[in-house]
Structures are given as structure tokens and as C-alpha cells.
Amino acid sequence: MTAVADNPAAVGRPIRRKEDTRLLTGRTQWTDNIEIPGMFHMAILRSPMGHAKIKSLDVSGALKYPGVHHAYGAEELGALNGSIPCVWAVTDDMVAPDFPVLAKGEVRHVGDCVAVVLADSAYEAADALEGIVVEYEPLPAVINMEDALKPGSPLVHSDKGTNKCYTYVMQPQGDGAYAASAAQADVVVKRRFINQRLIPSFMEPRAALASPMGISDELTLWTSTQIPHVLRVLLTLVTGIPENKLRVIAPDVGGGFGGKLQCYREEVLVTALANKLGRPVKWTETRSEDMVATHHGRDQIQDIEIAATKDGKLLGLKVELIANMGAYLQIITPGIPLLGMFMYPGIYKIDSYDFTCHGVFTNTTPTDAYRGAGRPESTYAIERIMDELADELGMDPMELRKKNWIKHEQFPFTTVAGLTYDSGNYEAATDKAMGLFGYEALRKEQEERRKSGNPVQLGIGISTFTEMCGLAPSRTLGALKYVAGGWEHCTIRVLPTGKVELVTGTSPHGQGHETAWSQIASDIIGVPVEDIEVIHGDTRTSPYGMDTYGSRSLAVGGQAIMRASEKLVERARVIAAHQLEVSASDLEYSGGVFRVKGDPSKEQSIQGVAFEAFTAHNLPDDVEPTLQAESTVDPQDFSYPHGTHLCAIEVDTQTGKSKIRSYVCVDDIGVQINPMIVEGQVHGGLAQGIAQAMYEGAVYDSDGQLLTASFVDYLIPSAADLPSFTTDSTITPSTSNPLGVKGVGEAGAIASTPAVINAIVDALRPLGVNDVPMPASPMAVWRTIQAAGGAK
């Protein structure tokens, strides 16, 4: 037999995503496509008011509509009206109001669930909502966070006596440490930044279908979620359906960005009602519902101050946040700002840090994780204030950064916030980005435009960001009072005919896990990428998992794949040695084939081993039949991707309109499994981060009406609005996991927002501008220029 040539390594190749054919041609199952005979369609009556007492609710009128079978308000739902859980009580005295699935006597935000109708079709259900009679007595609403904290403010939850959810303080260097730094400093710069509220706006609206007709006695829930595993546990707790009688499936899911990291009221409703009625129940949200009922993101008032010497050495950083919880606490609402807490110091060496966050209730849609979850907010604040400090000191903003960042030889480095960054090379990423960008030439052009008084000014924005991925060592999560672990699971089996099933607990919803996970396993097991089927998103077929969010899937789940694959090869080695009648240590393994050292004619393929393990006719005594292995990995630590993002923007000072001229980013996400997927993730992230800077922002009026309730007013940029990105990378492997990977899902969204705003501010600085609000709409920019007394 001739020697089999080794496969070229799969890891590192920009292989096209296996899943794309079915996703792009629509030959897949989205939850809304699933039809089950006898299915009821659910429609939800939602509060049109920001805050009101429900004086009376009569659902009986709905029952007179054709095709309608059931209608429920809180009273009719009775004991099935469970409460939505929050799993992150960030402080012992955190105020956690009841969050019933259907509102009991009071509605607290536009979109709050009031009643449901079940009908034969979605159309009939929607019509029948008009038959429900609700008498509301308007109550004063509170929308503004600072107003909500004032004594005498209307209360979102009157039984709690306060709108404050919690106050969290972290002073790693002790109380007074920051004050001491500030006293020493030559310069202290203070700013208030508003990190506005965003609506996740994934492409596939939420949908959920529960059916009591499972393959056994179980109830099956298909839902467009990022977290089928976590959701099953929570639904069991809320509905009382035993966990072993509940199967949760996330079929193909069309985006999430954190918005589907949730246990939603609608998921509880379809599950509880299908269980009660013995009939399948389906609900698919409309885009209008999505805008008010899917959790929102961001929404913080950030008071930040930074203290430095006159030659630019950072001494202290103080951050005080007010974070909008919305009207209720969802799964990890209160914890989101705390994920940011660790990252305010960014990539810089600072002596002291002082952090306070006040969580506050308002009559708005609850907030929770949205792409970056806390880290975009912190990155925005630190990268913005670094530019302001540079201006105050008369330094180039990049020079100021260089002076203070952690140098590559100083890793691992424990930051002032107490995290230990394992690796990084800010110098390398920055040098590469500056080269691609043409920094000097742009500065020159900027100078010329300023001199000639060109109405279109040019600005340059920098963001040298880092973030933390791979949430998280379970012990760390426990210390933060988070009620779950951070591990991930993988099972791998080689089937009798040599094909491979890889079962993962991560739950992709657009990220390309099927391809990337196959690449990792392919190199270790030695089978082609095409021969590996990745099984995910179903608590029956992939029973263990912590799902997908926080750029954790590769950094944590990837390790489980690696270890399971290695274990599998070791098992196979024992069987192959037995077959070849040599000792296991005499075998070498590559390209899917075991060969006897020194006698390459004696070999056995992994597929051959799998068949032997299946027939089990001739296995060593202590070896069990079948070829499979599993691994559950708890991460040792976070990983810390970083990068340098540079944005050049043209601002028309007459109209206030900004246009990105060029955008360069060099991200260091460690080892790349599939560079094409990496690039896609970066592009999407940039689009969302730029959108926060320039386009998106949820706006409420003082009564709690969402003014940006459709895509006419909530502006999402399309490809036509965005520049052609120049993306590149440096590779500094993470040392906190054996793959050397970090995480890329959120990087672009975290890094780009301050790069864009820094660029706009830079363009307008000669006009007396030192901040612009987000989104930096033309009107907002024009108003800023007017207020600064600048251009005509």
C-alpha cells in the first residue's frame, strides 16, 4: 500500500461555509416554516400605553370571532401565568420586581403583554385581538433615568417604593484611591457620554412553536433562540413541566446578537398553553412587535473622568453609570453593565480605578445583552475620553495611547480592574493599521481643508480596543452571582461507515459553526471536513451545552471539540494497535491513518477502526464497543481580542451630514480557524458599531411611546451606506486555551463606534466642538456645530 498523503490542514483555510447553501437558498427550517396539524396560532394583545392601570379586561369578545378557540388574560391564565426569571442578582439587595407573563393589573411599557388569543390561523388570531376590551387608566410614566432616581418620581413598580434596581461599586484599589490619583494629577478630564438605546433588529423575527406531540411523552418547543439548553432549564422552572419531558429545539436561527439570549414571555406562553390544551401552539412576531417586545440594548448615562500627568501618563479612572433596566428584569439585564465594568480601563496601564453603576427602572422595554453587552459601552467611554485627554494635553491621540498601553513584552498583565490579560501586541496591530490607513497623508489633507475653510471637513478617529471573550470560568461566574456555569460540551462519534458526527452544545445562529467546528475536528481526527456533520441546537440530540453568546463558542466550545477529538484518536489507537498486533506506542497517526513506526506497510484507517469498534468482533478485553468520545471543558480564563481601528470621515459642516471615507481595522483575535468567517464577522460587527455611531437609536416620548417603532424611523444602514472596509489581522495566540483562539463575534461592534465618533469630533474640533451625541445624525451634528458657534 502506498502511503496516504497527509491532508492539508483544514484550520486556517478560508473554506466556504457548509451551511450557506441551505441558508441562502431557503432550503431549511425556520421556526415559522414548521407546520403541525391541529396547530393553534397565538396572537398577543400588547399595551399601547407606557404606564397604566388595567381597570378591566374582557377577553370574551375575542371568542366570538371566527376560528378562535381560546382567549386569556392574566386572570384566565391563572396558575399558568408564571414569572419570567432573572438569573443574575448582582447585589444581595437588588430589587427584582415580579415579571408575570401576562400583566397583572398594570402595564409598564408599550408592548407589555396583556392578553392572548388562540385561533386556527394567524390571520384570525390577529383579527380577534380587536374583540378584546381593555379599560386603561393612565398612570404617570417615567422614561428619563435621572428623573426616575429623583425623589417623588412616578414608580414603575409602586410595591417596591423605588425605581432603583441596585447600586454596584467596585474599587479594586480601595475607597479613596482614585481621589488620591486625581489629587496628584496635572489634568483631570470629565465627560458625560450617552450610550443610547438600541434595538437588536435581527433578520428573522422571533418565533416559537410548542407541540405536545413529541416522539415520546415530551413536549417539544421549536424556538428562534440562541440558548436552547439554558432555556429548557428556565422553562422547566417557570412552567413546572419536568425537564425530562421538555425538548427544546433551535432550528436554523436567523441572527440574534444577544436579542435571542433570553427566556421570553411568548416562549413560556406557547409552552404552557400547548401543555395545557394538548394542541400545538405557534407564535411568530411581527416586526412591529419586535421593536417593542424584544429586549433592547445599551442605554447608559456614562460619567467618566480620567486623571493624568501633563506628559500624558494615566493615573486614575473613575466611572459612574446609570444603566436603564427598562420596566422589568430579563435573564441577565442587571449584569450587562457589569460585563463592561471590567473593560473601562481598556488596553491601558492606570494606577487606580473606581466604578459605580446604578441600575434603574423606567417605563420602557427591558434591556439585556446586545452584541458586545457592556463592552461596547465601556470601550466607547474609554476610547472617547482618551481623545479628549489628548486634546487637553495637546498630544496626538495615538501618541497618548502608545504612551499608556500595555507593551507586548509585559503580558500576562493584570489590569487595574483585576483581570489578567493573557496576551496581546498592540504595537503590531497599530503599526499595520497605520500603514494601511495612510495616517500622515490624511492628517495633511485635514490641515489643508482646515486652512482653506472647506465646508467639508475631514476627521480621523482612532479606537485601540480590547474586550473579553469566552465567558467564563464557572467559578468566576459564581463569584459574580451568576446562576450558571461557563463550560461547554462536545461528543464525537465515528459511525460504522466512517462518517463523523460532532455534537456541540454551542448553538449557532449565523456564525458558521458547522464549518469551523468541522475544520477543528478534521485536522485532529484526520477525516475530510465534508465527512463531519455538526449536530447542535436540540436538547435531545445535543443534551449538554451552554449555548452561544459573548463570543464564547470557539474559545470555550472549541476546546471541547479539540479534547473530544484527541480522546477519540486515543481510543482508536488502542483498537488499531490490537488489530495490528503492536503496542499503542508503536503507532503514529496522521491523515486519518495509524501506521506502525518502522513498518509503514502495516496500517489501519480511522474508518477501519470505527467499523471494528462497531462489529466488536475483535476488540481488546478492556475496550467497549463503538468509537466515540466526549469532553466537557470549563475555560481557565477569558481571552482578550484586541485591535486598532481607524476611521476617516468627511463632515459636511453646512448640513451636518457625515460620510465615512475609509475604514481600516487590524484585529488580533488569535489563531483563526477560518479567515473567511472571521472577515464576515468583522464586517457585520463594523456595520452594527457604525450604526450605533451614526444611525440607530431608540427614542421614547415622555409618555413612553416608542417613536422609532418601525424601520422608517429606526434607521439601519445597508451596504449602500457603508464604506468598503479594509480589514486585516495580526495573530497573537491566546495562552488561555490550547487552540490559541480568542473571539471575533463582537469585536467589530465594540471597536467601531468610538472610532467613528472620534473622527467626527476630530473633524469639528477647530469649530469648538468636543463631543457629538449618538447617533450622530445630520441634525445632531449641525446642532452641535451651531451650539459651538462654529460654521455658518
Place this chain on the structure above:
Amino acid sequence: MIPSTFDYVRVNSVDAAVAALRAGGEDAKVITGGQSLLPLLRMRLAAPSILVDCSDIDEMQGVTDNGDSVTIGAATTHWAVMHNDLVKAHVPLLAKATATVADPQIRHRGTFGGALAHGDSAGDLPSVVLALDASMVIAGPDGRRTVSAKDFFVDYFTTAVGADEVLVSITIPKLGAGWGTHYEKFNRTAQGWAIVGVAAAVKVEGGKIVDARIGLTNCAPVPVRASSVEAALTGTSASAAEIDAACASAAAGTHATTDLGADKEYREHLMRVLTSRAVAVAAGV
């Protein structure tokens, strides 16, 4: 986003359409491209009992040359309008403005007549037909009548087209030699609605502006002519400075509203800046 129940009928003549509207009573509505009407139905802001589909009526399709004017069937799609040779040659302002309407998918479905009959103050095409002194043929139970563009737009989402009437066609005079045109649209995203739009046509002779027509989009409940700018421009030299000065009065006679995209003051400021820019481009400055 599920509409209430409605009936639907597809007709193939204007007479049949009028009869169907009549039979349908108060709640009957014409549908052509559906690009404005369907969102209203889906958001339950409108609940017509019956939709009379006029997109398949031959008489309401295509562009014809009348010598000194062109006539465009009301059900001609935006795509067909902007790619039509007669339109490109004789009514280039309409072709340019239509190219800024929404996105390609919507332009393939939405119709010229639908965009006018809808009477949306933020629509791009009403200010164009107003600037170009177009006239509209409307058919109803009592026959046909012709209404000039200045009388066609009545109020927000209200036009001269009655509940039992159909807009059949739009006739636009050709501009002739010496005219330059431009549509300046200001919006925040590529397929977004105009915060302010300016439709400008100017005639330049010997370096002087001798005639000017300017229509403003989204500056009042109906499209408006910037008459004082038109007057101020006439006779000035086609130079950036003089154009700018003449456009200082662009907001006169408008009724700017405040919304998320622009408050009154900013919108009026945009009218001045954008009118000046539109005229400069149209005049080749």
C-alpha cells in the same frame, strides 16, 4: 403586520375600475404597486373592504409623445419611467428623481401614479410634477377631468382624486433647449425618505438664469414651489455666489414640521442649502 380581511378585484379598463370602486362604496381603494398601501394595511392603519387592482389596465401603462409634452400612464412603474427614452430625453428631472425613490425592488413594483395619488408629503415625485407644471387626468363616475399639479395636492395624504376616482395619466410639458435640471435629495440612509428634497429646473442663456422652477419635497403638507427663489433667480448670473444669495428665501411659504429627522429650524436651513446646491448643479455651476 397582518391586515384585516378585504376583497380583491383585478380590472382591465378604467371604466371597470370606476364601476368597481362605486360598487365597493366608501371603503373601496385602488391598488397599483401596493408599496404604500400594503404597509398601511399591514399596520392596520387602513382597512378597506375591497381593493381594485388597476395595475393591469393597458391605458394606464407606458409613455407617449405628444409633441410638446409627454403623457405617462399612472400605473407605469418607477423602473419603467426612469428607463424610458422619452422621459430621459424630455423630462430628465423626473428620471433623476425617480432613481432616488426607495430601492430597486420597490421601484419595480411601485407606480408613478400611485406615488402621486398617495399624496405623501415626503414622496419625491409630487414636487417634480409641481415644478414641471404637469397635469393629471382623473376618471370618475361623471367622466374624466384634468387637474393641474398645483391643484392636485390638497393636504397630507389627500389629493384631488376622489374615493370613486382613478388617476389615469400624467402629462408633463417638455422643457426644451437651454434647461438644466437636478433633484437634490437629503436623507440619512440610501433608501430612506427625503428629509428635504429639491427639484430644480433652470434655463441659462448667456451666463444668466432666465427662468427657474423649483419644487420642494417634505417642506409642507403638500409639495410647494419656492416661488420667491424662482423670482430672485430670474435675471441673476449663473454663479455660485448669486445663486446662494437668491436661495436665501427658500423657506418662504413653506410649513416645515418637526420630526425625528429634522426640526423646523434645521429643515428650513436645509431648504436654503439644498436649494442652492440643486440650482447650482442644474445651472451647470
